[in-house]
Amino acid sequence: MQKEIDEGIMEEKVSVLAERPRRRPSAVVVSRRAWLAVRIVAVVASVLLLLLAVALTALVVIKTTPPYCSDGLGNSGRDLANPGLFNDLTPSEMVKVRDYLLSQPRLGLTPYDQASVNSSYIYMMTLMVPLKTSVLMYQVGQDRKPQRAAKVIIYRGDSFPPKVEEYLVGPLPNIKYHRMVTSPVYRRVPIPFSSRPVDAIERAEIKAYLSIATEPLHNLFRESYGLKYNNCTPSIDCLIFEDFAPRGTESGERLTWFWAYRDTEGYYLHPLGFAIQIDHLSVDPSEWMVTRVVYNGQLFYEVEDLAERYADGTIRKIKPVMDNVDAQFSTYKRRGHHTFDTPLRGPRLIEPDGHRYSINDQYVTYFGWSFNFHMRTDMGLQIVDVYFQSEKVAYEISLQDITAFYSGYSPETSWLGLYGVSWLLGASSYELVPGVDCSATASFFNAYHFVNTDTPVLYKNSICIFEQNSGLPLRRHHANKRGGKFDSYGGLVSTSLVVRTAISLWSCDYIVDYIFHLDGTIELKIALTGYVQASYDLGTNRPYGNRLHESANGNLHQLHESANGNLHQHLFHWKIDLDIESPINRYQTLDFKTETKISFWYEGSINKTQLKFDSSIKHDEKSAKVPFNFDRPQHHIIYNNRAYNRYGTYRAYRIINEAKSKFLLENATVTRAASWARYQMAVTKYKDTEDSSSSIYAQGDPYDPVVDFSRFLEDNDTIVDTDLIVWVTSGVYHVPHAEDVPSTSTAANQCRIFLTPYNFLNHCPSMAVSDALRVKRGDGVENDSKEGSKSNLVFETFGTESGEPKCYQKETSIKTFKGDIEKVL
Numbered sequence: 001m002q003k004e005i006d007e008g009i010m011e012e013k014v015s016v017l018a019e020r021p022r023r024r025p026s027a028v029v030v031s032r033r034a035w036l037a038v039r040i041v042a043v044v045a046s047v048l049l050l051l052l053a054v055a056l057t058a059l060v061v062i063k064t065t066p067p068y069c070s071d072g073l074g075n076s077g078r079d080l081a082n083p084g085l086f087n088d089l090t091p092s093e094m095v096k097v098r099d100y101l102l103s104q105p106r107l108g109l110t111p112y113d114q115a116s117v118n119s120s121y122i123y124m125m126t127l128m129v130p131l132k133t134s135v136l137m138y139q140v141g142q143d144r145k146p147q148r149a150a151k152v153i154i155y156r157g158d159s160f161p162p163k164v165e166e167y168l169v170g171p172l173p174n175i176k177y178h179r180m181v182t183s184p185v186y187r188r189v190p191i192p193f194s195s196r197p198v199d200a201i202e203r204a205e206i207k208a209y210l211s212i213a214t215e216p217l218h219n220l221f222r223e224s225y226g227l228k229y230n231n232c233t234p235s236i237d238c239l240i241f242e243d244f245a246p247r248g249t250e251s252g253e254r255l256t257w258f259w260a261y262r263d264t265e266g267y268y269l270h271p272l273g274f275a276i277q278i279d280h281l282s283v284d285p286s287e288w289m290v291t292r293v294v295y296n297g298q299l300f301y302e303v304e305d306l307a308e309r310y311a312d313g314t315i316r317k318i319k320p321v322m323d324n325v326d327a328q329f330s331t332y333k334r335r336g337h338h339t340f341d342t343p344l345r346g347p348r349l350i351e352p353d354g355h356r357y358s359i360n361d362q363y364v365t366y367f368g369w370s371f372n373f374h375m376r377t378d379m380g381l382q383i384v385d386v387y388f389q390s391e392k393v394a395y396e397i398s399l400q401d402i403t404a405f406y407s408g409y410s411p412e413t414s415w416l417g418l419y420g421v422s423w424l425l426g427a428s429s430y431e432l433v434p435g436v437d438c439s440a441t442a443s444f445f446n447a448y449h450f451v452n453t454d455t456p457v458l459y460k461n462s463i464c465i466f467e468q469n470s471g472l473p474l475r476r477h478h479a480n481k482r483g484g485k486f487d488s489y490g491g492l493v494s495t496s497l498v499v500r501t502a503i504s505l506w507s508c509d510y511i512v513d514y515i516f517h518l519d520g521t522i523e524l525k526i527a528l529t530g531y532v533q534a535s536y537d538l539g540t541n542r543p544y545g546n547r548l549h550e551s552a553n554g555n556l557h558q559l560h561e562s563a564n565g566n567l568h569q570h571l572f573h574w575k576i577d578l579d580i581e582s583p584i585n586r587y588q589t590l591d592f593k594t595e596t597k598i599s600f601w602y603e604g605s606i607n608k609t610q611l612k613f614d615s616s617i618k619h620d621e622k623s624a625k626v627p628f629n630f631d632r633p634q635h636h637i638i639y640n641n642r643a644y645n646r647y648g649t650y651r652a653y654r655i656i657n658e659a660k661s662k663f664l665l666e667n668a669t670v671t672r673a674a675s676w677a678r679y680q681m682a683v684t685k686y687k688d689t690e691d692s693s694s695s696i697y698a699q700g701d702p703y704d705p706v707v708d709f710s711r712f713l714e715d716n717d718t719i720v721d722t723d724l725i726v727w728v729t730s731g732v733y734h735v736p737h738a739e740d741v742p743s744t745s746t747a748a749n750q751c752r753i754f755l756t757p758y759n760f761l762n763h764c765p766s767m768a769v770s771d772a773l774r775v776k777r778g779d780g781v782e783n784d785s786k787e788g789s790k791s792n793l794v795f796e797t798f799g800t801e802s803g804e805p806k807c808y809q810k811e812t813s814i815k816t817f818k819g820d821i822e823k824v825l
């Protein structure tokens with residue numbers, strides 16, 4: 001039975017086996033190998049295809065994406081290891097000077113980080129630019145290279161009486177001497193301590209003093225403004241104080257007004273109607289005192305008096321209204337009507353063949369130009385040793401001071417007169433933003449300063465150099481035949497090299513440009529922007545300006561906080577040391593007048609009236625003062641009496657001051673340190689001792705200034721065939737108006753001076769530029785124009801490629817911007 005069952009199972013197994021498809025073992029082996037081979041081939045093919053695709057894509061990208069435009073001419077960057085003749089102090093030189101001076105026991109200096117107002121310490125150091133005579137001797141191989149030295153300013157709060165001393169320290173880098181020097185241009189020796197700029201050490205003491213002095217006013221600040229001075233949260237509920245100058249109304253005083261502002265973006269437009277005046281003349285802060293307090297147009301002599309009268313309600317109070325929404329008017333947040341409905345980018349520069357200028361350390365060449373730039377901590381960026389087409393044009397072109405004299409009703413505004421150099425134009429030249437402050441294609445340079453510090457401070461990208469396209473032809477002409485048919489065209493777009501810094505002096509920004517044009521012209525330009533200086537509007541400021549903002553607390557008739565923009569005049573002083581082929585030059589004016597004569601060419605007695613000019617050589621400094629006078633139009637020429645162009649005419653440069661601004665405040669005591677402002681132009685004989693028309697001490701004592709420019713003219717030197725300096729004042733009246741909020745715009749606020757060749761050459765030097773265009777008719781040759789018409793025009797571009805650029809412009813990103821200055825070494 002079991003057997004039958006087993007057999008039955010066996011049969012079933014056999015039958016199951018019989019039902020399976022029969023396979024040939026050899027066929028199975030071949031199939032697996034083939035499958036493997038197929039898979040390998042497939043993988044390899046896929047990889048190859050992928051690589052091919054990548055290669056093709058790359059090819060397409062390479063073919064369709066232009067390469068970066070070339071760098072063009074070289075830019076070596078700063079060479080801090082081997083500073084040249086005019087180069088600024090390097091950080092390592094600054095450290096050497098600092099360490100050398102601190103190691104001199106006789107000087108008794110305290111390191112800056114441990115110093116107080118009543119100690120002796122280094123306030124500032126800058127390069128002592130070598131004397132012109134020794135530079136010129138060195139340049140012609142008649143003398144050895146002038147040694148580098150530093151000029152160091154030391155505050156001596158621990159001497160009796162306290163004073164400021166200036167030292168020459170050198171030679172660099174292996175220092176062997178330090179000598180106390182007195183600049184012959186300084187009228188006052190020793191330099192009065194009261195005229196020194198307020199530095200970070202004194203400022204910190206003042207802040208601490210204000211903190212205690214205003215404690216009794218805590219309630220007044222809170223109730224009137226919703227703000228606090230102590231223990232506040234920045235940008236939320238803080239009241240801040242800013243100091244204004246001059247510091248007093250007479251020489252020797254140090255009485256500073258501190259104005260209160262709401263701490264918010266654009267706080268300059270949020271004056272609170274509170275100001276406190278402090279006498280901080282003493283080197284001992286415990287002797288400082290509050291001398292005046294102004295609140296809502298009411299004057300008090302003691303803080304306690306104001307606090308008491310505020311508490312008992314016997315004075316006019318200010319009610320708080322400003323909130324964060326109200327404060328938006330002073331910010332740069334986008335608002336208002338606009339026509340670019342979608343955000344669109346504006347045009348930008350492309351340099352298809354790279355930079356056409358080269359920079360070697362601080363030495364620049366561009367087209368026919370060559371010059372050096374250097375940064376002075378006090379006076380800012382300067383240009384020295386300027387040549388055009390290998391001919392000497394100028395030894396120095398430099399800004400000397402920026403002033404602003406204000407008007408107003410309140411005690412703070414009515415005495416406001418600012419001297420920028422005392423607030424340090426160089427150390428106020430901060431980082432520039434690529435694509436906004438300068439072209440994104442610009443070359444950027446760092447500056448180093450040693451002021452208010454214990455170690456050198458890096459000002460990143462604070463100088464920029466770039467070639468700009470003005471969008472205007474430098475020259476062009478379209479010539480038609482008499483019959484009206486086109487004859488010829490010639491043109492050249494105006495490009496120029498810009499050397500730029502932007503000085504931010506508290507609320508105001510001054511963009512300072514030295515511009516080198518292709519026709520041999522140098523342009524000096526200051527464009528004004530930034531915030532205006534607003535004052536608290538008491539309703540009595542109207543003759544002095546416009547109301548810029550009002551805040552009402554729900555009731556338009558109840559104005560609580562309003563700002564007034566006060567009338568002021570900006571003035572800029574330039575030193576222009578032209579050396580036309582050599583330092584030996586003359587100054588002449590072409591005085592325009594009319595003449596009426598009987599015309600020789602017609603019968604009878606027909607009178608012809610026309611313009612003519614008389615050339616007038618100026619023999620001495622007194623005759624070379626040029627006050628503003630529209631009735632006597634003039635051209636101003638500096639020429640070399642021993643150098644002629646091909647036509648036998650004296651080689652010369654002409655000075656054009658496009659921004660003459662009549663100075664009406666000659667008799668105002670606050671302007672005495674700006675006696676240069678009385679003349680739109682003055683020409684003096686070069687003297688090493690008349691190096692600068694202003695000084696960092698101008699602001700501290702404008703009433704009896706350490707440097708008084710008018711004295712340069714008093715000796716009435718002969719100025720014929722000698723080294724001449726041209727001093728030019730430009731400026732602008734500014735009545736702030738609603739559109740100055742939040743910022744003044746540069747469009748209509750530019751002060752320009754031109755130095756332009758006048759028979760210096762034989763023809764326009766821009767004829768040498770290769771990317772000019774000349775169009776003329778070819779002889780009988782006809783080309784197909786795009787429009788299909790026949791033309792026989794010949795386009796000459798003098799070897800320069802025309803048409804669209806085939807490269808992609810390298811730019812510096814805005815993201816490189818850091819904003820802060822930083823200590824180095």
Ligand SMILES: [Cu+2]
Binds near residue numbers: 568570
């Ligand atoms: Cu202004």
